[in-house]
Amino acid sequence: QKEVEQNSGPLSVPEGAIASLNCTYSDRVSQSFFWYRQYSGKSPELIMSIYSNGDKEDGRFTAQLNKASQYVSLLIRDSQPSDSATYLCAVLGNKLVFGAGTILRVKS
Amino acid sequence: DAGVIQSPRHEVTEMGQEVTLRCKPISGHDYLFWYRQTMMRGLELLIYFNNNVPIDDSGMPEDRFSAKMPNASFSTLKIQPSEPRDSAVYFCASSVGSSRTDTQYFGPGTRLTVL
Numbered sequence: 001q002k003e004v005e006q007n008s009g010p011l012s013v014p015e016g017a018i019a020s021l022n023c024t025y026s027d028r029v030s031q032s033f034f035w036y037r038q039y040s041g042k043s044p045e046l047i048m049s050i051y052s053n054g055d056k057e058d059g060r061f062t063a064q065l066n067k068a069s070q071y072v073s074l075l076i077r078d079s080q081p082s083d084s085a086t087y088l089c090a091v092l093g094n095k096l097v098f099g100a101g102t103i104l105r106v107k108s
Numbered sequence: 109d110a111g112v113i114q115s116p117r118h119e120v121t122e123m124g125q126e127v128t129l130r131c132k133p134i135s136g137h138d139y140l141f142w143y144r145q146t147m148m149r150g151l152e153l154l155i156y157f158n159n160n161v162p163i164d165d166s167g168m169p170e171d172r173f174s175a176k177m178p179n180a181s182f183s184t185l186k187i188q189p190s191e192p193r194d195s196a197v198y199f200c201a202s203s204v205g206s207s208r209t210d211t212q213y214f215g216p217g218t219r220l221t222v223l
Contacts, residue, residue, distance in 0.1 A: 043199055043214035044151070088151065095164060096141075096212065100150040 003027060004091050006099035015108045019076040023089030023099055026070065032092040033065055033072045038101065039085045048074060079106045112215030114200050120221045126188040129218045132181055133202030141212060142175055142185050143199040151199070157183065190222045 004025045013019045021035075032051050036044035050056045050063040050072065062075040072091075076083055084106050089099040113132040121127055133140045141156040155165040160177045168175070172191070177183040187194055197219050201212040 043217050045214070046211050049211070095153055095156070097153070098151040 002099075003097045004089055004099035006087075006089050006102045008100060008102060010103040010105050012105045012107060013079050015079060015081060015106055017079050017106075019079045019083065019104055019106070021074040021076075021087050021089075021102050021104065023072045023074075023091075024070055025072070025089075025091045025097075027091065027093040027097075028067075028070065030067075030070075030091045030093045033063070034090040034092070034096075035061075035063060035072075035074045036088040036090060036098075037085045038088060044088055044098075076104075079104075081106050081108045112200055112202055112213055114198075114215040114218050116218060117216060118219045118221075120223065121190055122223050123191055124189040125222075126186065127190045127194075127220060127222075129185040129198050129200075129220070131183045131185070131200030131215060133183070133200070134213055135181070137202035137204055137213075138180070139203045139205060139210070139212075140177060140183050141201040141203075142183070143201065143214075144196045145199060145217075146196045154185070187220075190220075192222045195220055195222050 006023050035048040037047045038044045048061050048063040050065045053065050053067055056063045060077045064073045086101040086103050088101045090096050115130045138159050142154040143151050145151045154167045155175045157177045175185045197217045199217045200215045203210045203212045
């Protein structure tokens with residue numbers, strides 16, 4: 001079992017819709033959870049971090065964490081074509097471990 | 109701040125050659141990380157340093173890989189001898205700390221192709 005699992009996608013959503021990206025992790029002592037966005041040919045860029053159960057909102061982005069279910073998600077409201085990228089879930093236990101990423105395509 | 113700087117941006121070499129990748133972290137950051145990204149394995153942590161000291165090198169794939177950090181503003185990742193399976197994008201990242209709230213900032217990466 002991989003430490004951090006994501007659906008590779010691609011996830012295709014129409015412009016203006018809500019994109020929902022999901023991630024599960026195996027290490028129960030994980031403390032912090034991050035979502036990175038990576039455009040093709042570019043480096044990962046942090047867009048959201050969450051540390052406690054519940055929701056955290058930042059503009060069009062909402063991160064959701066459920067430690068009991070070992071599940072973290074990212075919602076992107078009013079999706080734009082510029083949101084098309086690979087989204088990497090990262091989990092911090094003893095070290096930062098990345099999932100393989102979910103490709104998101106927003107169609108105009 | 110210029111961000112994390114990596115060089116070269118692209119490297120093409122032949123199997124058996126030595127490859128050296130370079131990284132300059134953000135000034136004031138005391139943690140430096142080396143990652144490798146491939147389609148098959150995703151983004152993998154190879155090694156990280158704290159205050160120039162290697163802390164965890166469990167991700168270094170083989171003895172052919174070595175990393176050094178001679179001072180707070182410079183690190184190298186060396187592959188000797190290189191093999192085609194080493195072809196990947198190598199990222200360097202730095203952070204102020206490694207606690208739960210510390211953000212890692214990534215450099216632009218070095219795309220390595222070993223023929």
